[in-house]
Structures are given as structure tokens and as C-alpha cells.
Amino acid sequence: MKNGFTLIEILMAVSxxxxxxxxxxxxFLSSSRAQQRVALGGKIQSDARFVLGSLSxxxxxxxxxxxxxxxxxxxxxPVETLAILDRQDNPIIFSxxxxxxxxxxxxxxxxxxxxxxxxDGGATWNSITSSGVRLxxxxxxxxxxxxxxxxxxxxxxxxxxxxxxxxxxxxxxHPNPDFRxxxxxxxxxxxxxxxx
Numbered sequence: 356m357k358n359g360f361t362l363i364e365i366l367m368a369v370s371x372x373x374x375x376x377x378x379x380x381x382x383f384l385s386s387s388r389a390q391q392r393v394a395l396g397g398k399i400q401s402d403a404r405f406v407l408g409s410l411s412x413x414x415x416x417x418x419x420x421x422x423x424x425x426x427x428x429x430x431x432x433p434v435e436t437l438a439i440l441d442r443q444d445n446p447i448i449f450s451x452x453x454x455x456x457x458x459x460x461x462x463x464x465x466x467x468x469x470x471x472x473x474x475d476g477g478a479t480w481n482s483i484t485s486s487g488v489r490l491x492x493x494x495x496x497x498x499x500x501x502x503x504x505x506x507x508x509x510x511x512x513x514x515x516x517x518x519x520x521x522x523x524x525x526x527x528x529h530p531n532p533d534f535r536x537x538x539x540x541x542x543x544x545x546x547x548x549x550x551x
Contacts, residue, residue: 388533395487395527396536402488403525403538406470409483410437410449410521414544417441419517421502423448430501433494437519442548446476451493462486465528489528491537496520504550518545 360368414437421430423438423446436450452460454467460480461469468490471480484490498520499513506512520543527536 392534392536395529395534396538398485399488399525399527399536399538402485403523403540406483406523406525407521407540407542409472410519411542411544413439413441413447413449414519415547417447418546418548418550419497419519420446421505430497432500433496433522435493435495437495437497445474448473448477449495450480451490452480452482465489465530470523484525487528489526491524491526492522493524494522496522516545516549518543 417439419430420438420440423436425436426434426438436448439447441447449470449472451468452471454461454464454469457480460471461467461482462484463486466482466484466486466489469482469484469488470490470493472483473480496519498518499515501512503511503513503515503517520541522539522541524537524539526538527534529535
């Protein structure tokens, strides 16, 4: 009698090995994809916190620019461009910018549209959203809609402290739709300057 494995035993061992390796590879790839999705989600969350922090700081330390040309007599609700004045009355504008319409503002074409900041009244723009992040929606709800610092007929147009509610959604610009994370954020910020 010869010692050795039969053909059936070898086939069973090989098929068991292939099955275990396939399961192991599938688990590894699934966990790798999940880790990549979590990392992209963290990047989006971090970028969204930075954007809201930047917007909030400018709003708190400045005041709404009620004379901004796009607003007209009363600010419509909502608006997609926020114009504020800093403590020295220098204009600061936040707006959504599209790389196709205005090249050179967003970090790259995949990160368009982006949220852009102008510190000189709209002459030059810089993106405050990073590469790999696309601005899906941006709305500013400005309250009050009329200038509370202007008087008309001996009384002010509004007696409400100016505030801005920011509604923002950002998405990763990953080419694979399975890796795109969408983040919605909202906050309300009140100006600390009250000029009456």
C-alpha cells in the first residue's frame, strides 16, 4: 500500500483553500473600502467645520453690508452671496464660484463649485473649500432684511440685531459615486457690532 493523497482529497483541500482565501480577500477589500469612505467623510466634516468657522468669525466681527448692490432695497430670502463689512468698513464677500465660468478660483475642476472669499469687494477671489470637496448648496438667510442702522421718518427700519443663518452642504468629489459623502450643516451667527 502506497502512502499519499487521492485525487478527491487533493481537490477538496484546494477548493477549501481557495474558498478561505476568497473570503479573506473579500473581507480585506470591504474593510479597505469602508476605511476609505470613513477617511473621506472625515475630510468633508473637517472642511465643513473650517468653512463654518471662517464664515462665523467674519460675521461675528463685522456687520451685514446692506448697501451691497445684489441685495437691492430689501434683502431677499435666501441669498447665495453674503456681503459683510469688517470693523474698518472694508468689504468682505462670500459666494459660490464655478470653475467653468470663472477659471482659477476653485482648487481644481472636480472641486467646482467651491466657496470663495473676496477681501477686496469682489476684484479677486480665493477658494476656502479644499481640493476634493465640492459645494453642493449654499444659502444665507439674513435677518433683518432691511438695514437696522438706517432711520426713516424718525424711526429705524428694524430693531433686530443682525444675524445670518448659514445652510451649507458639501460633498467629496471622488470619481467613484460609492465614495462620495454628503454633509449638511446649518448654524446661525449674530454680529457683535451694533452701530446705534
